Amino acid sequence: MRLLRKYRKRASRRHDNDNEHYRKGLKYQFGVGIKRDHDLALDCYRQGAQEGDFLSQQKVKYSKLSQRDLMINLIVMIIAITIGIIFNILWISVFVIGVTIAVFSIIGTQHYWHRKSFAYIMNWTSFFLTTLLIIPISTIIPYFNGITWIPITMMFTIGFFVFFGGILLFISEKEKQNIVIFVSGLFILVLTFAALSFETPGKKFIVREVDGGVEIAAYRSSDTHVEIPKRINNQKVVSIGPSAFYGEPIESVIVHDDIIEIKDYAFAHTRNLVEIELPKDIILSTGVFYGASSLTSVDLPDNMTSIPDELFFGATKLNQIEIPNTVTSIGDQAFAYTYALSEIEIPYGVLSIGSGAFMANHFTSLEIPDSVSTIGSFAFANAPYLAEVSLSTNISKISDNLFQNNYSLTTFTVPNHIIYIGKEAFLGAINLESISLHNQITHIGEGAFKNNYQLDNVSIPNSITSLSPHLFQQARSLKNITLPSTLVGIGDRAFSGASSLEQITLPNSITHIGSGAFEYNTSLTSIDLPSNLTFLGSGAFYGNTALTELNIPNQVKKIQSDLCYGCESLTTVTFANDITEIGDHAFYNNQMLKNIVIPGTVTSIGEYAFYGNSELETVTISEGVLEIKAYAFYGSSSLNEVNLPASLQTIDDGAFGGCLALDEIYLQNNLVTMGHYVFYGCSNLTIYLQMASVPETWTSSWNPEDLDLVLSHNP
CATH class of the missing domain: 1.20.58 (Methane Monooxygenase Hydroxylase; Chain G, domain 1)
Structure with a gap:
């Protein structure tokens, strides 16, 4: 019955074909009511096909291969x-x-x-x-x-x-x-x-096709002991690609002899890698073992000509390495931060040492062979135990930051073949007590001896014409400095923070003193500025709490801002006759300054110029001054006499505020601008005004305390 239903179903699907031979063929094909016989079914279909029946023709067709x-x-x-x-x-x-x-x-x-x-x-x-x-x-x-x-x-x-x-x-x-x-x-x-379930090369390694075969592109196995296969997919493995094992927790690696190259950062940050076997002729690229912090030693290829950049950067447990005699260059940061490496022999034949090559190592001494002609910046920086260095006679330059933060360096004699000292060359060598400089040196770079806390005596050679910015900044123990007669300039903050410097002789050849050049020289009591000086930078004596006297040379045309800010012991200042401007905060908080005479060549007195000078008693402002800016004399609580010129046109906000001892002041008729609260807190003050009325150009709050005002006063 089931076969009959199937037969009827298929017959229905075939549009209820009425061809007798076709219907009979179906009975033989499916065994409906008779014994199944495919040969007899085929005979029936052939007869139906001869009669033109389409379905019978299809049956005959599919009795053979299509x-x-x-x-x-x-x-x-x-x-x-x-x-x-x-x-x-x-x-x-x-x-x-x-x-x-x-x-x-x-x-x-x-x-x-x-x-x-x-x-x-x-x-x-x-x-x-x-x-x-x-x-x-x-x-x-x-x-x-x-x-x-x-x-x-x-x-x-x-x-x-x-x-x-x-x-x-x-x-x-x-x-x-x-x-x-x-x-x-x-x-x-x-x-x-x-x-x-099988561990296969394809499961362990991802590869990419390269010239000559395939390259290991990535590792995807949990196996910590790795052997690089010679062939994958019946293709020769010729290289290990960039970052192929980056950060993998592998412990050992065997690299077979057919590998030609290990590319950039291939084993970077493999922090558990202890051992690796390399072929003798392999090419190593940049940072191959970067951050491999458990690696203790590596046998470098015999025919190696160059140590690549960052090859062992951060391999903190690397304690033994032999540089092959074939090497001619050591790359940038090649051995940087290899803390456990306490000694290394640089073979004769090495021509160049890259920037930061041995940075932050724990060497105590280092000998550079005479074959070396170039040493990059930071090459020996941050090496806290490096106390002795023998430099190649073929180099003429101490590069930038070469000995930065070398805490064990106490003395250094610059060899005669060195004529150039780079920027921050000895920065942070906090225990450097003495340095010998010869007369062939032509350049000492910016901040070369910055933060040399123990340096106490330096003689600048005659070959130097200018002191670079920050040269002796924070040289806290510096007491004696000898400057050559050839010197024409002192750079910004050259002696900033040299708190032990009590005196300094400046040669007359100096024409330029930069900003903050002597700031925070808290032991400096006096300084004779050279007569040829034309520029005195802002904050040049900022925070010099022991300075008592200052004479500004005639050729200095402008008092820059913050010149003597916080010089609380300064009692006397003499201005040059040709000075044209006193900058903002120039004598801020000079508490011992008693008398000031401002020459008529000055046109403007800057904001807060004499702010907080609590001992200032008299101020004479000569004819020619046009403007007194905001808070210029604010807080000068002992000021009892001020002479203002007829040329004065502007007194800005709070210029004489807090001048408690001031009892009278005379304002001339050319004064067209008066700021807010000009005499704030001057409770005993009487103001004598040469005009019949207060000008409309004055702010309404120039005298909010309604101090006594005398109009049309002609002294």
Whole structure:
């Protein structure tokens, strides 16, 4: 009955075909009411086909192999193999061929009905051959040989669809042959999971194709002991790529002799790496062992000519290394921060040492062979135990920051062949007590001796014409400094913070003193400025609490801002006759200053210029001054006499505020601008105004306390 229902169902699907031969053929094909016989069924279909029945013709057609399907499969096969050979991806070719044949085979199970025919047998043979052999081989073998995860993923996908496709076909048509499809899909899935359980090169390494073979691109295994394979996917492994093992928790590595190169940062931050075996002829690139903090020693290749930049940067446990005699250059930061490396021999033949090459090492002494002609900046910086250095006779320059923060360096004699000392060369050498400079030195760079706390006596050679900015900044113990007669300039903050400097003789050749040049020289009591001086920078004597007297030379035209800010012991200031301006905060908080005479060449007195000068008693402002800016004399609580010129046009906000002792002041009729609260807090003050009324140009709050005002006063 079930077969009859199936027969009727299929007959219905075929539009209730009325051809007697076709209907009889179906009975023989499915065994409905008679014994199943495919040969007799074929005879019936042939008779129906002769009568022109379309469905009978289709039955006859699919009793033989489809020429169209064969042709399509052949074309796909030719194209796939051609592409595979050209691009060396034969596994993909075989895979595509297998999938194509499998698809046509599955479709063929619905067409090839004659179970004794060659077509039926070949169709199922093709199905089993592709699903159970060709597809697995084309995916598992390349997977085992480490191409990628792609092939095994494809096989899993195919197995998944074949598995569920077989189930759906069986549910819809209830034919036993569909169980075979379902089982084949299950087999592929099981095979996939079995393959995934194996540790393969493709599972451990990701590779990319390069000239001559493949390159290790990444590592994806939990194995901490690594041996680089000679071949992957039947291709020669020739290099280890950039950052291939970056940050991996590996402990040991064996690199075989066929590897030509290890590229940039290949083993960077492999913090557990203790041991690595390298071939004798390998090429190492930048930062290969950067941050490999457990690495203790490495045998470098015998024919190495250059130590790459950052090769062992941060390899903090590296305690032994031998530089081959073939090396001619040591790269930037090649051995930086290798704290455990207490000694190293630089072979004769090395020509250059890069920037920061041995930075932050724990050497106590270092000898640079005479073959070296160039040493980069920071090469020996931050080496706290380095006390002695023998420099090559072929170098003429101490580069920038070369001995920065070398705490154990106490004395240094600059060799005669050195004529140039770079920027911050000895910055932070806090225990450097003495340095000997010879007369062939032509340049000493900015901040060269900055933060040399113990340096107490220095003689500048005659060959130096200018002191660079920050040269002796924070040289707290500096007491004696000898300057040559050839000196023409002192740079910004050259002696800033030299708190032990009590006196200094400036040669008359000096024309320029930079900003903050002597700031915070708290022991300096006096200084004779050279007569040829034309420029005195802002804050030049800022915070010099012991300075008592200052004479400004005639050629200085402007008092810069903050010149004597906080010079609380300053009692006398003499201005040059040609001075034109007094800058902001110039004499701020000079508490001992008693008398000031401002020459008529001055046109402007800056903001807060004499602010907080509590002992200031008299101020004479000569004819020619045009402007007194905001708070210029604010807080001068002892000021009792101020002489203002007729030329004065502007008095800005709070200029004389807090001048408690001031009892009278005379304002001339040229005064057109008056700021806010000009005499704030001057409670005893009487203001004598030469005008008949307060000008409208004055602010309404110039006298908010309504101090006594006498108008039309003509003294």
